[in-house]
Structure formats: structure tokens, C-alpha cells
Amino acid sequence: MSLIATLARLEAVETGRAAPLATVRHRHLSERPLVLVPLTTSGEAGAPLGALVGTDREAPRLLVVPQPRDRELRFAFLAELADAVLPHLDAYADEVEAAERNETDPETGKKVKVEVELCADAPQIVVPGRAAIDFVRLLGRSMRFRRTAEQDPDTPHPAPPRVPLLGRWLTHYGERARVPGSALLLAATDLLGRHWATGQSSLEDQHLGALLAWIDPPEGASGAEAALRAELARDGDGQLLCPPAGPATDPAFDNKLLAPAIDRYDRARQALYAAQDGEAADARLGDLTRAEQEIRRLVGEQLRPTWEAVWQSLDLLRELPGAPRTADRWTRDRWSFTAHRDRVRAGEPPQPRRDDAVTAAAKLASRETAQAQLEAQEALDDPLVMAGRRLAGEAFAGEVVDVVMAWSESKRPSPRPLVTVRTDDAPHLAERAKVFRSLDGKPQSAEFVGYQADGALVLRLLDKMGRSKDPAPGSVPEKGDRVCWTLFEHDQRGGPRLPDPEATPWTHGGPPGTDAEHPDPLTPEDLL
């Protein structure tokens, strides 16, 4: 965290209201995001309790597992979730535009351009917090190796048809969320925390209710008071007024409300199985339905405030103007979505449990590139972020006080004008260090020549001035212009190419095996 962000936090403490950390919105927001608020059963891995899901704020779809230990009920939940999520993903899969991609021709080894499809837009999923992103990943892992009856007629507990497919998509979204600056799967707390500083610690910012209270407190209350209320206030029954954003539930809710309701449901179900005649069965079915409705009501009440909070977060973020370079990163997200669509359509197997060495190295390298890219793009999009880089000596802004024309000493002299800049910033410039500025969205580079007696910097412009002897109009700053130079590159390129998986050296485990992943072994009961 830079000192500027620290000051923002301190200001928030002083005013009792969140302070801005950005002047523009640094993440792409879809017109029609799919919001998913999941809840899990405490202590059980991969046993969802319920979820609110949908693209319409007014009409979320409530999915509930009345008895999370029952495999059939959990499968029913996952099938419903697939029903709610997959059509949303499919809707984007077929609207494509033509694009070109560089590929290496396997025979000649030459780089060739290939015409490919690129999805015109990609579906975006928004969840409340980072824990929910982890849960999406967990759900993906728990589903993608399941076998349906169609895939394997002998499987003892076949999964509903589209569940493994949903698992693959959720896995892809969960993995993509690890790429810095990506926006396919977003957490509301991350989004808000990127754009506002609160007067509490970043640990406490993980509570969506408290975070929102700082940013957008209710009438007449300070953010600090509202956040405290969101964190701690309980009703006469000992229940939190602002339930946790999940996926974990509050133990008081589990013990006092949910456990008795599940007990009633279990008893009603046993009674129904034990019914002797049709009339009794009808009456007991009524009991069972009522017990199920009660659980649905309870789970829905826990989910609803978080659902509203996620949409409120999106509203707040939409008030900020979108940063221009988010479009570039969103295009990368569209490529990612399209690539996974192609893998699914080509009938490739689900993502492996563990990446092989080359895939893992490639993922890390691409995330590092994405991180550097994100840092550069955010600074170029947002003067407040740039201010942090200037403070750190990684950029400087100032006024052009002099421009002297000069040329390179080659047969065909090219313009190499010397630009003198006066700045209050203190950049860490080494001799002949390269610096960059944005010229119509493209980086123009210059070389640091030296300091003048009064501390002004002299730079030699190197490119983007056209082919002729005289620089193209507008390509050289004029006296009196305000310019901002960075010491970091604007376009980050990745490192050297990695070998093909088949050429993995023995030091890294050798080529990956060709064995298809086995489905998870099934036990008669899989929960404790």
C-alpha cells in the first residue's frame, strides 16, 4: 500500500466516511452481470446449503438444499444451479466476431495468422467476497470429475446431466479470477476495496456489509457507526441483523434456527416414508412441504441482504467513469472465455487435478505479465494511481521549459529533439534510463540525458515522430506543455517462450502422462 492510500485510510477515519482510492473505475462491468450468492454448510466440504442467483435484481432465483447431507438433494441443487448459470454462459457463446491469432505452423515452423472466432462479449459473474470465489473454485472441483449416467451407465451415483459441465466452467472462472485485472469472476469486496479506502483495516474490509457502510452509510449515520452495526448488531433472538456474506453462515443461525428446522424436515420425511395409507401420506407430504418451505424461508432471509449488498456495490461502482484501458483487459477475458468454449466444444477432458509443469509455469508467467500490465494501465488511466507512482519515484510530471531540435548521426538523420522538463517529483533516474509517455494512447520513449544546473531534466525523444527528417506535427511536446513520464514500460511483454508440454525436461517431471483423469471415487455415503 502506498503512502497515498494510507493517507486515504486516515482521512476516512477522520471523516467517518470512505475516501476515494481511484478517480475512475478500473474493472470492466458487464451490462448484465450474473450475481451469485452461495451459502455452504458449516464443516462440510462441498456441501452447499443454498444460493441466490440471477441477472435480475428484483427476481433472484433461490436454490436451497433442505438436508445438505443428502446426496440426491445436493445433486438436485447442482442441477438447478446448472440450469440457472449455463444458459447465461451459452447466450454469449454464439455471438462471435472474426479475429486473427498468431500461430506457429507445425510443419514449416513459421508464424502464420489464423482466422479465429472471438466471442463479442463474455458473461460476467459477481460474488460477494473472496471466500465466495474460493467456493466457486471448490464447487467446480467437486463437479467436474463427476460422471453422468450417459457417460458411464454403471456409475453408482450418476450426476445430473449438465453438472460436470458446470463444474468445468466454474473451474475456469475460478482460475481466471487469479489473473490480476481480469473481470470474468469478480468479488464485490475486492471491487469496492480497489476504489475506496475505509477507516478500518483491510482485514475488516472483507466484511461486505461493513465495507459498504463506510462507503455509502445510511442517512444520518457515520460510516464508522454503520459499519459497527453491520458487524455486530444482533436482534433479540441473538441473530445478526446483517448476516455474513458467506459462504459460511453465522454459528448462531446454524444452532438456533437452521438445525431445528432441518430436524423437523428429517422427522417429516421419516414420517412420510412410514405412512401406511394414501390419506396419511398426503397429510405427511403436507408436513414435509411445510418443513421444506421453512428452511427455504430461513436460508432466503440469510441470503437476501447480501444479494442486495452486491447490487448496491455494482450501483456505486457504475457511478465512476470507466477507465479506458479496462476494455483492453476485457478483450483478454473474452479470449479466455472463447478458448474455454472451444475446449469444451472440442470434447477435451476436464481440467486436471494438478497442472503439469509447463502449464503451471505458463500460468505463473502470464499472471506476472498481467500484474505488471495492470499496474501500468491503472497508472495511465488514473492520475490518483499515477500520483502513487510519482511519489515512489517511478514516474514524474512537469512542465516543458525548453525544446531544442537535434538529429541522430546516421546517413539518414532522424529527429532526436532534446526536451527540458521541470518537475517537483524525484524520479529514480539512472544514466541513459528510458522513460515513456503516452502519445495518443501509444507509448513514446525518451532517454534521460542529464540534469541542468537548476534541477530541470533533459530528455532525448527517441521515436513516434514519423519517418521524415522533421518530426510529425504533435509528436514533440511544446514549451509550456504539462507532460507525465513513467520509468516503467506501458506494454508489458511476457518472458521467453516455454517448451511444449511434450518437451518438459526431466528436471520438471518430464512430459505429462497421457492418462485421463479418473473420476473421484464414490463411497456409499460421502458426508460425515
Add this chain to the structure above:
Amino acid sequence: MPRPLDARALAALAANPGCRRRALLDGAGVDKGALAEALGSPSAAFGQSQFAIARGNTFESRVKSDGGTELLRLLHEHTGGEAPKDAAVPDLAAAGPEGRAARTALALREATAAGGWTLLDHPMLALEVAGSPAYLEPDAVVVAPDGRWTVVEIKSFPMIDAAADPSKVGAAARQAAVYVLALERVAGLLGDTPGPADRVAHSVLLVCPKDFSNLPTASLVDVRKQLSVTRRQLARLTRIEEIADALAPGASFALDRPAPELTETVESVPAAYAPECLAACELAFHCRDRARAVDAVTALGRGLRAELGGLGGLGGLGGLGGLTSVGAVLDAARGRAGDPSDPAVAALRRAAALRAEALEGAAAGGAVCR
């Protein structure tokens, strides 16, 4: 009724060694949850869901069922040696914790002498902490034919594709380190060769459900680091008397005293509040209120405090040594206080000026510079 120290409390102490308040209250056996309520602040009650408790208990009994066959198989898989068969499971029942601890020590000696596999189910270990005995109950301790004692921790969070949540594994390792320490003490009392450090394995067996099933899987966790932290921490705890000396004579944490008096006594012992406390200490909300009331920057997190403390570098004596409150830092940043030749103050002012310039530029529309 003093509350005995357990492994969780000892491990938590190691996480925030600088907190004198917690050291004293834990050492004196004060129920911090009840104390928080008596002080009138919300207690960070670490209630557990009954679903989680039920699952934990079922899994543990499943792992230990059938004379611990499965448990020993898992341990043998990781440590090798003689294949386990016909493990002894001695009865450790006795009256009171002292009785059980004595019974456990006896069983450990017999098992080591017998030279076979022995599973001690819920043994009781005593550890001297700050002059009073603490009784600890690990899930299990296994004695191998070669005479090594291994602590077994059974947890109900899953290991998915052979990896578990690192924060949960860390907590389990800190807890297990306390058990290892207590076992070493027992080994020391037995006084035979090899010495305690060789008798007790410094890797513990962590048993968790595999993937999404209820089948157990296990991993050896090296706890040497946690062990040395805990050891150092417990050694520091003996200085509780010094902390207590600073208290007013006659001070007491009796919960029936009026809240203002009680608050005064609690406040007379300095705390080292950090937001991490919220997940580990019942008194955290009280300490947070206090930290916020005095405007302390520590309430905003250790990272932020370090950021401010690191300012000034060589020139500033201890960086922002004098600037520990939010108001003081902001005053320095806005030029209302502080010496501009102090590099820390200069850095703050520069940051404040840059921030203001960027925000004004954005409000006026358009970027400050291109």
C-alpha cells in the same frame, strides 16, 4: 473458577507475543469472554456451529475405529518401519486431570518399553505454564516400535487433491506444537535415552477427510518452527509476575466488580491490539474500541503501521515515532504540525499534495497530465 489454559490459548499467545494483557489474563486463567461481557463490549464469541462439531466428532471416531488400524496404516505409510499389527490401545481413564496425566505418562513408558505399536486415544499431558499446570488433550499419540512418539491431529477440513487450506493447517500445526512440547516434558521426566528431543517426533500426523469423501487421508507436518516459537513464548510467560507487579495493589478481575472499576484494571495492563486479534481473542472488540477511541493507527492494521513507521529512513529517529495517532499524522501531512526538515514529515506532505492535486484534477475533469 479459573479457566485452565488449553492448547488453543497457548497457540494464540504465540501469535501475538507482544500483548501483555492477553498474557496476564490467560496466565491468571480469566475467562476473557465473560470479562468482555462484564466490560459491556461485545464478546467475540467463537461459537461453533453444531454441524461442524458433529462432523468433527464423527470423523474422529471413524478414524480411530477398529482399534486405530486405519490411523496406524496412515502413519506407517508416511514414516515407514515395521508394519503395524495388533496395536495396543491402553485404557487411560483415571480420576481428574492429574490422574489422567499420570496414567498417560505410565502408558507412554510401558508402550516404549514394550516395543510395539501403541495408540493412546485422548491422552492427557501436563505442561507447566507461568507457574501453574496446564492440561492438554491431543486427539491421539502413537508410540512406534522404534520408541518414537508421534502426535496425531485429526481435523475435519478436507485435503483436496492432497492440499488443504494453509491457514487451517497453520493453526493445526501451532496447536500440535504445544502437544509436542508437553510430550517432550514427559519424555524428560522418564529420563531415559534417547533424550526428549529424539524421543518425540517433530513432525505431526495431520489426518483430514480426503477430497469430498469421508475417507481419511494424512500428511506429515513439520512443526519445528511452531515449536521454537511456542517454546520461546512460554519462556516469556514466566515473566507474568512482572506484568502483574505493575497492577495497583488489590486489583482484581473478579467479574462481579462494577464495570468502570473492571475497565480501569483491564486498561492498566497494556494491550497490543491488531486487527488479527479479532479472529483469536475474546477481548478483541474491547481493545479495538479503545484503540479507535485514542485514534491509534494500529487499529488500521500492522501493514499500515509498518508503512508509517518505515518512513523517514535514516534521518527520522524511528520514523514517525511520535506520530502514532491518526490526527497527528494528518496534522503533519497538512502542514499543521511537525518539522518540515524531518524526512518523514516531508514524505507525508508530498504524498498529501500529490493526492490533493490528483483529486482536484479529476474533479475539474480530465487527467492532470498525459
